[in-house]
Amino acid sequence: MKLLIVVSHLRRGGLVEVVYNLCQRLVNEKRVQLTVLSLRKEPADSRIEMFRALGIEVLSLNNSYFACELRSSLVRAQVQQIVNQYQIDVVHCHGYHPALVCAGLVGVKKMTTLHDRATEDFINAFGPFLGRYMLNRYFHALAGFDLNVAVSESGAELYRQFLDNVDYVNNGIDTEKFGLLADSERAVKRKHLHLPEDTTLFVTSGRVEREKRCEELVEFFAKKVQNKQVGLLVLGDGSRLESCRQIAKNCPNIIFTGRISNVADYLQCADYYVSYSKSEGMSMAVCEAIACGLFPVLSDIPSHIDVAKPIGGLLFKRIEDVDVNAVLSKRIDKNELHEYIDAYFSMVSMTHGYTNIYRRLCAE
CATH class of the missing domain: 3.40.50.2000 (Glycogen Phosphorylase B;)
Structure with missing residues (x-):
């Protein structure tokens, strides 16, 4: 199975940490051929080299924020070219711009992870006017995915009020790194x-x-x-x-x-x-x-x-x-x-949940 993980960028943060933990485990899955794609220019605190150190091919399209927001169809064409060239089976998106860009991809199974509670977080972060504009675009895009995966059970309950195709997989951490001391x-x-x-x-x-x-x-x-x-x-x-x-x-x-x-x-x-x-x-x-x-x-x-x-x-x-x-x-x-x-809530249990979903999508 050929898997393409799509993110906005690989800047240090919670979302990228989740993706990194997932990739750490997926590189050991013999039946998964993994590629990571970032849509935007990598910032100074990018973790791109850490991903490459895992032995993963990492591609970057180097688009601007505004290109992803206002010219998403052009960015989508770039991603579609990669999907076709690499003969991707499943595209797995993480974040707002990847959802906007990848919802319209054709000839491939599409899923996205819902890392936030968008109805709350978009308004809190961007205010009522811009937040609602973003929410409308986001939910319109999510409707175009084969599956939307919340990161918690309560998150899935929230998104099921707006979408039919919702499942959940708990986020997972590295429990060896975060362990007990005598x-x-x-x-x-x-x-x-x-x-x-x-x-x-x-x-x-x-x-x-x-x-x-x-x-x-x-x-x-x-x-x-x-x-x-x-x-x-x-x-x-x-x-x-x-x-x-x-x-x-x-x-x-x-x-x-x-x-x-x-x-x-x-x-x-x-x-x-x-x-x-x-x-x-x-x-x-x-x-x-x-x-x-x-x-x-x-x-x-x-x-x-x-x-x-x-x-x-x-x-x-x-x-x-x-x-x-x-x-x-x-x-x-x-x-x-x-x-x-x-x-x-370990990266082992999280990866197990996602690999089951990948196989299910490929079998459909």
Whole structure:
């Protein structure tokens, strides 16, 4: 089977991380011949060489954002040429522009992964006018695919309100990279990362943006958490980072790392994971944290419920409702948390789900 995976670009981020995890496993599938195609020019922080290091052929069309948005039929013709030349059996798209471009391809099975909750995320990110315009284009394109695959069960329920051809495969992480540390190793690593040794650390990770409600989260730890032995570790960068720093300027127990490449190291040194996000497709960050043995304290959005409810994670409507002392009193089995993610949200289980879909499409 010849498979073409299509992305907008290979810039570091959650979507590309999912695709990379999938490719890591697919290269070992003898019955799958894999090619990756990016539609747009690769940015400075592209991971294209990491994909090539897996032994995968990676093609890039080097189009602009506006070409993909406004001249998608011309970009589609470029992709159709590749489909014909490589005799592709299945095209697997990831993201908004790949969906717009590839919906009209002919002579090939087409599927796309729905990484977000578009009805929420497009409006939150782009505002009501542009967000609704994009939603209309997106759903029109999705109707042209043989199958649309959500990244969680709740995501599939959302998209089934608008589309008939929806399935789901849980996102998967590298559970070897995101694993447990012995207490002695953890103490050494904390010291190496200059983290306070005797502080119970809550950690949050990902983009520091308005829809993640990072400022409200930081304010809660700065003003409401009175226990001086409790800290907050904020991993990542974004447009609201400086505002968060200002809120926490007199709070030594709130630590900001900015953009980092060693997220797993910090997660393994923390105690609890906290997120106040408004919307997620399927949070890789949450899965990574639980795999590192961190008990989840999460806003009660559908994708958080999907992951955290089966293991008794704490789900809240407002961050002000969280009783930190009650969280600290919980008994946590870190091995059980890791094994849960390994079983249901690993890149092995994710790849198994997708390969079954590929075979099913080819057989139809």
